[in-house]
Amino acid sequence: MLAESWQLALRAERKSPQTLKAYGEGVRQFLAWCTERDVEPFTRAALNLWVAQLLDGGSAASTARSRQLAVRRFSSWLADEGELAVDPFLGVKAPKLDERIIEPMTEDELRSLLKACQPPKGADPKVALRYRRDEAIVRLMIDAGLRAGEVVALELDDLDLSGGSAIVRRGKGGKGRTVPVGPEAALALDRYLRLRRGHRLADRSALWLGDRGKGFTYDALHKTLRERADAAGIVGFHPHKMRHTWAHRWLSAGGSESGAMAVGGWTRPDMLMRYTKAQASARAADEARTLNLGEL
Structure with a gap:
């Protein structure tokens, strides 16, 4: 019932349907896992063991991070609403993400x-x-x-x-x-x-x-x-590769980083760089050829 109340609160905050789905799935999986093992859910030990088993079971680090975030957001809401005396997951760190390089489509x-x-x-x-x-x-x-x-x-x-x-x-x-x-x-x-x-x-x-x-x-x-x-x-x-491809093609065609951020809806340049890192060296080499810095 509390999970349903939390979903209502998220809707009131106008969270996107994708966020609602991801958060709901993460909390449902965690609570089901705790029930199956008769484990008290709102302890750091339970959360850490669950995340570890997700990773050991082959889940991507990004998936484990998303699931853990859902549970942390839920516990934070429970504390704010007075359903928990304190937030047991306050200060818990998210799993470290491997830096994946995604090649754009040709x-x-x-x-x-x-x-x-x-x-x-x-x-x-x-x-x-x-x-x-x-x-x-x-x-x-x-x-x-x-x-x-x-x-x-x-x-x-x-x-x-x-x-x-x-x-x-x-x-x-x-x-x-x-x-x-x-x-x-x-x-x-x-x-x-x-x-x-x-x-x-x-x-x-x-x-x-x-x-x-x-x-x-x-x-x-x-x-x-x-x-x-x-x-x-x-x-x-x-x-999602479509968005990586779009960002790469924008920069390759001579579009500015600020323009790509405005059209793509990014607020930080590091997000754009994450999307375009795979072909950054190739774009730099093409640019260098047009600069002709060796001409003296």
Whole structure:
């Protein structure tokens, strides 16, 4: 019951659906683990042992860190609400993250992904709608660097195709911004919207329509993009790689770091550097060749 009350408090704080899901899953797993072992949950020993078992069981450090954070946030709320006398996890350190380097997708991979989103000739309108929807999503992520959750949350009124822009009402940290929509992305969106008008749920405010009248969720976006990537023969695809790829291509094309931060919704330059570190040396070498510093 207290976990449900905490979820209500998080909704009141306008946490994103992704945050609500991650926090809820972390707390549920921890409490279930404690119940199975008849362990008092709100002790440092229990939390540390649980996290250690997550890591020993093969969970990524980022997953263990996220799960632990959920439990720590829950215990902090319990203390604030007077359900616990003190927060037992105050000062507990998060698991150290390995510094992962994620290679961006190649130009050929991007072209293959877009090709996999082309509807077969003579496709039924419902089938064609799914293909055009996925192409529009991929184009938008390539063009504007949106997070998956930001893409899912878009509504019809957020688009201004004639003006070449879209509004992200609530990005990470609750911050909104306007992002550019280039000609290719605008064309893909227009093709999708024309098919969308014939759908029985066309009056919905949400931009994306799911299959069989279902809402198009965060999980649905991940599923459909993975299916397109599999069809394109792309190995190791994850939708988040789209954002890494966008940031790398921005800088490689000569875009400024400040511009990338503004469009991508980053508030700290170190976050941008994390996304673009894999190809930093290659970009620096290309830049050095244009500087011709050896000419004397």
